[in-house]
Amino acid sequence: MRVTNKMFYDRFLVDMQSNLDALYKANEQLSSGKRVNRPSDDPAAMTRIVGYKATLMTLSEYTRSIDTAKSYLNSIDSSFVNLGDMLTRAHELAINGASGTVDSASKKMIAKEVAGLVESVRGIANTKVGDRYLFSGYTSNQIPIDQNTGEFVGDSNVFELDISHHVKVAVNIPGGSIFSFRRINATDPQIAILPPYNFNFDATVSPVTGETETPADADPVSALHLSAAVADPTAAFVGAGGTLTIAVGANDTPVTFNVPAGTTLNGLRDLINDTATGAGNKVKANIVSFGPNDYRLVISSKPVGKSDQISISVAGGDANLQRLQYDTNGKNMTLGTDITNYNYITDTTNPNFYSFNNNYLNGSNILRALHFLKTALENADTGRIQKAIGYINSVSSKVDQLHAEVGARLNKLDAESTYIDDRDTNVRTDLSHDQDADLATVVTEMQQRQTALQSLRTVSSGIFQASLFDFLK
Template sequence: MRISTVTMFEQSVSSLNRQQSDFTAVGQQIASGRRVVNPSDDPQAASQAVGVAQSISITEQYTDSRVSARNALSQEESVLNSASQAISSAKTLLVQAANGTLSDADRQSAASELEGMYNTLLGQANATDGNGSYLFGGYQDDAPPFVQDPNGDVSYIGDSNSREERIDASRLMAVADSGDAIFNSVPSGAGYVATAARDPSGDGNVTFTGPSRLDATAPGYGEDAYQINFLDDSSYEVVTTAPDGTTSTGPAQGYTTGQTVELGGGALSITLEGTPDPAGGDSIEVNPADGAGANQDVFATLKSAIDVLKTPVDGDPGRQADLENTIATSMRELDNSLDNVLTVRASVGARLNELDVVDQVSNNRMLSYEQTRSDLVDLDYVEAISEYSLRQVGLQAAQKSFTDIQGMSLFDQL
């Protein structure tokens, strides 16, 4: 068989190119640190690596979402902490204002201080997240959720929704709470709140202490509302209102100052002191704290306290009774509002703790993904360096063979 010079050169060049290509490919692997530089190097591994890379990208997106959620919840927790301190300070001030030795001027001073706390709390309820969005407006976060009318009454104009973020594939977390649920609500089972309604044209000066819980297992506890109606200065009747609105009136009973009245068949008790108006018309309502008939608005509570502290009472037993009853009611309502704020704050803290747990799980998942991707496409340097040395020897051998072959000629034998 005759081999032409052209054929010999073509085969030698092809061998050189193949050896050079293999040598360069291994060099690229070592330089990049990856076994699969191009999809053609290992199509199956490259395909699986794309899926793992997508999973890593999704996990990173959830990580960014958790950072945003943690920032929002941390801001809310800080505001709720300030709000709880403001409510506690207001309650402390009311305890001082209830001192019977204070003069009208002293109470005016206390009212001024309470107004400062009121404005502070209103500012906290309208706090923003630093980007112009209001924390407690629900989905309507482009305007202050709490607005004050010319009469000083505060109303909530946000919605009842809570903004949520998906922090993981299977977890949608609330990152902000509705202001209505924080400042206009009380925790379930907060008990009862009493309010007095005195006939302003009469001479009554009844005050109350309580109500106190006697038996929370009694039928209707936490659902029924009660109203003590004074028929004259020595008798009263109790009207019970069921949740469906039906009422039942008990028989008239005798009244003496300092008397303890049991309500709901022994579920509650309230202590009454003072003298009702002889013509009747005075009453005391006892409503479930989380019921429709009770005030759950912390701003309305503070406004009522401020108004009564500004009213002169020296020398007027009726107004003195109004002062004592309003402060007693306000303190019970502030207790419930504080409990509610602390409950929401505890919920925020629990969500922050959950974010830490989800972060830990996500970090473990990322390590697993990275290990899987490394196993698929990353380079084994020991094996690659050995292959590199082998390819280098092969390339050098091909170059040497080509040099020797191209120098062969029959004329050298003549």
């Protein structure tokens, strides 16, 4: 092959440019610390790099969510620690107040300290983190406990945050589950939230509204009731007789008992409430006046809040008895959540839902339990002070349960945080493997290219010194 000078020059330029390009790329890698600076450097690696960076951004979002969740839950955790200390102190005061050696004046002094605990609990219920109330549910910009009435005015929703792929954690505790409760109707008396020592419907005029006093519609829990009126609960209700089978929940053992012919509505109530032969250990039956000549049998669950799980099966052809059927074969009774006059019973031996003596509310809500203790101390009622001890123990157990739930959530956050940290480390390792330059290799490459360039320049300088005149001698 004939090699011309032009071919030699062209080859020199190609080799020179190739070494300069390699030297430039090595210099870029050295200055940036990255092997891949643009898709053309390594298209396959760049695809993986984009995926790694997207994963790291997602993990960063999860980390921020975990930090936020920890902020809320640590504040709730501290709140429950304080609540536990306050309830312990309330228990000590109740034990002291129940002593027969403590006179009325001393009980009133103890009541003042309990009143201070009530205000402190309200303060905890209205705790904020940043601009959010911890115990208000979704309405986190609204104070959860009314400072004047003690009523819970937030909602019962649980706020959740995503802390990993398909993993959520609740970051709040609705105040209605521990501090207080909300009235069903706005027309119900506010005084019923934290009622006075005596709250009767015997007066002609209400001390609250100034109007004629009648029992309020104040049932915040569900119950089953007959769908049609019975004019006289003392008249025969059951004709041919039959049997009732009652259970509460799918896993409950049913109770079956006979209902004789001629049983009145009142008698049917008593048969159901009998704890020996009836279903008195599962449900509670009442006769409630819905209006003039309108009496209904109302059946609620024991414990409160499971009336929607009551099953009543009827055997026998009696038409009136069939009105109690409420199972998979038919639902002849009505499940109501706001039953007229139900649980608001004026008989002091059978206290209503909002009454001072209500066991369910007093043992479920901290403010009610402390209010009950304070008022009993103010009235030097030793029997009710002793009863308050049980209420305080009950709400203390509830606080402990919720506190344990918060602790479980914090443990879940710690576990997810550890997983995300490990995942982040692994992804960054993979990213570095594809993206980062091996600096030692790059430096060696640069030195080799520089040597090659220098050698090329040295050799070519001697060759390219020849000119046309050298060939015309």
